[in-house]
Amino acid sequence: MEKIKVAIIGTGSISNFHALAYKKLPNVEIIAACDINKERAEEFAQKYDIKHVFTDYNEMLKMEEIDAVSVTTWNNVHAPASIAALKAGKNVLCEKPLALNRKEAEEMVKVAKETGKLLMVGFVRRFGENTKALKHMIDAGELGEIYYAKTGCLRRWGNPGGWFSDKKRSGGGPVIDLGVHMIDLVRYLSGKPKVTSVTASTFNKVGIKPEIKGVTKYYSKDYDTFNDVEDCATALIKFDNGMTLFFETSWVQNIKKDSLYLELYGDKAGAQMEPTLEIYEDKNGYLSNLEPMIDPESYSFGHNFDEEINHFVDCVSSGTECLNPAEDGVELMKILDAIYESAASGHEVIVK
Ligand SMILES: NC(=O)c1ccc[n+]([C@@H]2O[C@H](COP(=O)([O-])OP(=O)(O)OC[C@H]3O[C@@H](n4cnc5c(N)ncnc54)[C@H](O)[C@@H]3O)[C@@H](O)[C@H]2O)c1
CATH class of the missing domain: 3.30.360.10 (Dihydrodipicolinate Reductase; domain 2)
Known part of the structure; x- marks a missing residue:
């Protein structure tokens, strides 16, 4: 079975819920992690057995093998990181809020349409x-x-x-x-x-x-x-x-x-x-x-994240219709x- 190869941008608190959920899926491998805080990224990579560590997401996105990316950074990085990932041909699950404002969010949707890649917003609830x-x-x-x-x-x-x-x-x-x-x-x-x-x-x-x-x-x-x-x-x-x-x-x-x-x-x-x-x-x-x-x-935060990540992976691997399209993030x-x-x-x- 060809595994979906995932990368995570931003290895702070909530990225743990993404990683734990990806780890439960037999058809997924987390291959790269990136954080501007090198120590944090390295610790995260060790914890989840991730091979490649970066401090610059643009460098990480050059990895052709990456199919999908979770963006779990501060809110001001959601738009630039998601846009860079989409332009690099990756599918993106971006944490909520989709962006800092409507203008940024609309730009993200535009790029998703142009690239034909999936942009899902993390409305986990x-x-x-x-x-x-x-x-x-x-x-x-x-x-x-x-x-x-x-x-x-x-x-x-x-x-x-x-x-x-x-x-x-x-x-x-x-x-x-x-x-x-x-x-x-x-x-x-x-x-x-x-x-x-x-x-x-x-x-x-x-x-x-x-x-x-x-x-x-x-x-x-x-x-x-x-x-x-x-x-x-x-x-x-x-x-x-x-x-x-x-x-x-x-x-x-x-x-x-x-x-x-x-x-x-x-x-x-x-x-x-x-x-x-x-x-x-x-x-x-x-x-x-x-x-x-x-x-x-x-009734747990973890359960909701497991379901969300499972759905994202399903959309990427099987083309299932996305329940959380980025357009909802724009609204x-x-x-x-x-x-x-x-x-x-x-x-x-x-x-x-
Ligand atoms: N879905 C939910 O219920 C839920 C809950 C909490 C947080 N969130 C969202 O998740 C995101 C992260 O929140 P958190 O609590 O994990 O914050 P956090 O501060 O714990 O982690 C954010 C990480 O992003 C890193 N970062 C910042 N700029 C970066 C860049 N350019 N490249 C790579 N890494 C960068 C920071 O160094 C930090 O480690 C936020 O957008 C927040 O709104 C969602």
């Missing part, structure tokens, strides 16, 4: 078993017309610092880091409507809070406390199918505890996907709540750009 179950029910018409949705991902103290809080490298704070997943899920579940308008506020009030005792948080690799991104944001987002989404997110906010929620309201039934999957419907003349059983074992960047633009201007932004 689409591969969660709760997402799959709810999508299945929605596609079967269980909710009817979805006209309103609410989603939020709030942290009390969760600014990862380092590149995450440096706008030049991240593009923004919790909106582009956490919001991108939640807004994508709402679009994905409700049939991928297109955004028409956004009214938003962002706040930079509480800061990075580096000195809290008694609790642990995720620190980015190469941590520092530079911070010029938003702490929290709220937005009202309207779509061309008539649906309105209320969205909020924070990294740092004076709330009781962290929370994650996603709710969709249809004219036949309502659904909550986070924190638990529940359906609210009328059955036999009663208001009824349904709680579909999902194997708790499958998300349109919304995120509009959130930041509306917050800066104080006005509603009409999106075309």
Whole structure:
């Protein structure tokens, strides 16, 4: 069996989930890894038994044997690295967000079309078993017309610092880091409507809070406390199918505890996907709540990545239609750009 040969650009935290998932597939071999931090790339290569190590992805991409690449760098490198990989004839799985903004994301899609290579965006939560179950029910018409949705991902103290809080490298704070997943899920579940308008506020009030005792948080690799991104944001987002989404997110906010929620309201039934999957419907003349059983074992970050990477490899090896085409990443960047633009201007932004 001819193996799919994979390379990884950016060997920080999330690249481990990509590597672990690739390693589980018998038809895949990770042959190269690249990071601007040489020591980190070498350590990663040793851990996953990867032969070739680079500090410059352009050099790595000269390797003809590479079929596919995972781009798991800081957000500002997603577009240049993906474009270079596509132009070198590689298929690309690029982490979320697809790019820093809509313009970059559109350029990536253009290059993917020109080269005929696959560009998949890493909306990994689409591969969660709760997402799959709810999508299945929605596609079967269980909710009817979805006209309103609410989603939020709030942290009390969760600014990862380092590149995450440096706008030049991240593009923004919790909106582009956490919001991108939640807004994508709402679009994905409700049939991928297109955004028409956004009214938003962002706040930079509480800061990075580096000195809290008694609790642990995720620190980015190469941590520092530079911070010029938003702490929290709220937005009202309207779509061309008539649906309105209320969205909020924070990294740092004076709330009781962290929370994650996603709710969709249809004219036949309502659904909550986070924190638990529940359906609210009328059955036999009663208001009824349904709680579909999902194997708790499958509720993990690792499981979602395994499913995502499996799908990417399937698309590359068998030409399976991609569930996460880069065009969906562009649609998300349109919304995120509009959130930041509306917050800066104080006005509603009409999106075309
Ligand atoms: N899908 C998810 O749920 C999820 C979760 C976390 C992070 N992410 C995304 O994954 C990406 C990486 O996040 P992370 O938490 O692993 O960050 P990280 O800081 O741990 O790792 C990023 C790595 O990229 C390297 N890098 C930067 N510029 C580079 C370049 N030009 N060439 C090669 N390597 C370069 C850095 O040195 C670092 O080692 C981000 O885009 C983030 O949004 C996705």
